[in-house]
Amino acid sequence: MGKDNQPKARQAAQLARKAGRRASYDRILIVTEGSKTEPLYLGEIRSQYRLQTANVQVQHSQYGTSPIRIVEFAEHLFVNGDEEKNIQPRAFEQVYVVFDRDDHQTYHNALSKAAALNGRLRNDLKQAVKFEAVASVPCFELWLLLHFEDVQAPLHRTEVYQRLRQYLTNYDKGQAGHYAQTCQNLADASQRAEHLSRLTNAHDEVEPYTDMYRLVHLLTTLKT
DSSP: OHHHHHHHHHHHHHHHHHHHHSOSSOOEEEEESSSSHHHHHHHHHHHHTTOOTTTEEEEEOSSOSSHHHHHHHHHHHHHHOBGGGTBOTTOOSEEEEEEEOTTOTTHHHHHHHHHHHTTTOBOTTSOBOEEEEEEEESOTHHHHHTTTSOOOSOOOHHHHHHHHTTTSTTOOTTOSOHHHHHGGGHHHHHHHHHHHHHHOOTTSSSSOEEOHHHHHHHHHTTTO
């Protein structure tokens, strides 16, 4: 009889150890459009603030870079998990999808679908899950540019890159270290982005806008 109980006992012990390794703050899943730039930047924040990967997962979309497909992948990953990435089904309190406006045809559809999913999904604790879009107009690099200067007028992606390279020489997508290079101006960037949010919103076509300040604030204050 004792031998029959041993596998169950070992399994219970393993589950207890996993639960012990998970921190007390919210579990967050972030799915990004880019496969390098945004994950590297957010990964730097996670490392800097010593956020456990069991609580903060950053994954890029495996369904492609179309905004609606990013939302669909995030929903799939949340519901089904990914054993290879050690992501359990429904193991999050919050889900964020990070994508750019650019010229994406499904941009507005993605915003609407994310809003429709917000509070509709339930996690493994039977709690309603926050599901939100983190959009940037025209692109993620606007958030980095706001660390160095105020932006009020619409910019094309190429102009954002040109102006950003005045401060981050040879800036290119996929490079590491962008958080370290900009974090000293984080307060300025957040203030500027918040100001833009009072003037416009993610649904506008061309006005500069980014929700990154909200996501960064969440991650940098998660343990407080």
